[in-house]
Amino acid sequence: MTDGFKFTPKKSGLAAALDQAQKQEGLIKKESKALSQEIKYSKPEDCSERIRIIFDDSGSMAGPKITDAIEGCVEFMRNCVLNQTAVSIHPMNKVADQQLEPLTTNLPALSVAVKALVGPDGDILVSGSTPLFETFDRAQKMNPKASRYVIFSDGQPNNTEKKEQCLTQAIEEKTPVDTVFICIGDSDYGAVLLKEIADRTGGYFLKFDRNKVNFKSAFKYLAPTLRLQLHDGNVRKALEEGRLK
Numbered sequence: 463m464t465d466g467f468k469f470t471p472k473k474s475g476l477a478a479a480l481d482q483a484q485k486q487e488g489l490i491k492k493e494s495k496a497l498s499q500e501i502k503y504s505k506p507e508d509c510s511e512r513i514r515i516i517f518d519d520s521g522s523m524a525g526p527k528i529t530d531a532i533e534g535c536v537e538f539m540r541n542c543v544l545n546q547t548a549v550s551i552h553p554m555n556k557v558a559d560q561q562l563e564p565l566t567t568n569l570p571a572l573s574v575a576v577k578a579l580v581g582p583d584g585d586i587l588v589s590g591s592t593p594l595f596e597t598f599d600r601a602q603k604m605n606p607k608a609s610r611y612v613i614f615s616d617g618q619p620n621n622t623e624k625k626e627q628c629l630t631q632a633i634e635e636k637t638p639v640d641t642v643f644i645c646i647g648d649s650d651y652g653a654v655l656l657k658e659i660a661d662r663t664g665g666y667f668l669k670f671d672r673n674k675v676n677f678k679s680a681f682k683y684l685a686p687t688l689r690l691q692l693h694d695g696n697v698r699k700a701l702e703e704g705r706l707k
Contacts, residue, residue, distance in 0.1 A: 506548035506565035507606040511686045513542075514565070514601045516613040518644075519553045519579055521589040523616055527644065527672070528579065528586050531614065534681030535576050539569040541685035548606070551576050554597045555590040565606055594619035598628045607635065612684055613659065614642035618652040629662055638665040640684050646672050666692050674704035 506512060515535060523531065539549055548565040549572060556562075561575040581587055594615060601608065611632070619625075632639055641656035653669055660667035666689075670680055680701055682688060691697045700706050 501544070503567040504545040506567060509546055509548040509565075509567060510609070511542070511547040512565055512606055512609045513547065513549050513686075514604075514608040514611050515549065515551045516594065516597050516601060516611060517551050517553045517576075517579075518592060518594075518615040518617075519555050519586055519589060520592045520615075520617065521586070522592075524586050524589060527616060530672075530677035531644075532576055532579060533678040536573045537678050537682045538685045539573055541682045541687045542569060543687060544569075547686055550601075550604075550608075552597050552601045553579060553588075554593050556588040563601075563604065565604075565608075591620040592617050593621065595622060595624040595628050599624045602628060602631055608637055610637060610665075611639040612642070613639060613656065614644060614681070615652060615656065616644040618655060622655075629659065632663045637663065639663040640665040641667050642681065642684075643667075643669045644672065644677065645669065666698070668692075668698065669702055671702070671704075675702065676704070679707055680704075 515538075517531065517535070519528065535551060542549065545567055547569075548567050549569060550565045551562045551572065553562065556579065561578075562572070566572055579587060592615060594613065598611070598613065601611065631637075639659050641660045643653040643656045645651070645653070648671075657667040659665070666684065668680070668684075670677055683692060683701055683706070692701075697706070
C-alpha cells in the first residue's frame with residue numbers, strides 16, 4: 463500500500479548544511495522582526511553615540527577574515543546600550559546599501575543585515591580593492607553626523623587622494639577615528655597609515671594579529687560600554703596580545 467505515503471530522500475552533506483543555514487537565518491530574521499515590534503527605537507540623531515564603521519570587504523578579506531569581521535561587528539553591537547547608540551556599517555565595495563549605511567538604533571536588524579555580506583559558503587558576495595578614503599568620505603557626508611568612526615582593514619588603501627580632506631574634516635568636527643589593523647604575524651603592511659589616522663584624530667589604534675587575537679572577542683572593546691578601558695595602555699597591550707576575552 464502506498465496511499466498517503468510519500469518518500470522524501472534525506473539530504474546530507476552540503477545540501478543539508480545549506481538547508482540548516484537557511485533555517486537558522488530565517489529564525490534570526492523572525493526574532494529580529496519580533497523584537498523590533500516590541501521595542502520602540504529612538505531616533506539616531508537623539509543618541510549620544512553615533513558610530514559609523516568602515517568595513518573592509520576587499521578580496522584579501524575573503525574566507526575566515528570576513529567571517530571574523532562580521533561576528534566582530536555583531537559582538538560590538540551587543541555591547542552597545544539600547545537607544546543610546548546608533549550604528550551604521552559602510553562596506554568599502556558594496557556601496558549604497560540601504561540596510562547597512564544609514565545610522566540606526568535597531569541593532570538586531572543591523573546584525574542580521576551585515577551577515578548578508580557573505581554567501582552560505584563564506585565567500586564575499588561583492589569584493590574588490592580597498593577604497594578606504596572614498597568610503598570614509600561618503601560616510602562623512604551622511605546625516606546624522608557620526609560622533610565617532612571605526613575603521614578596520616587588513617591592507618593599504620588603493621587611493622589616498624582624499625586622505626587629507628577626510629582627516630581635516632574629522633579633526634575640525636572633533637570626530638575621533640578608531641582604527642584596527644588586521645594582520646598575520648609581525649606584518650606592518652598598512653599599519654602605519656591606520657595608526658596615523660587614529661593619532662591625528664584622537665582615536666585608538668589597535669593591531670590584531672590573527673595568531674593571537676580573536677577578532678570577535680577583541681573588536682567589542684571599541685564599543686561605548688568597554689571603550690573607556692582602552693585609555694589604559696596596559697589594557698590595549700593585553701588586548702593586542704590576546705589576553706583579554
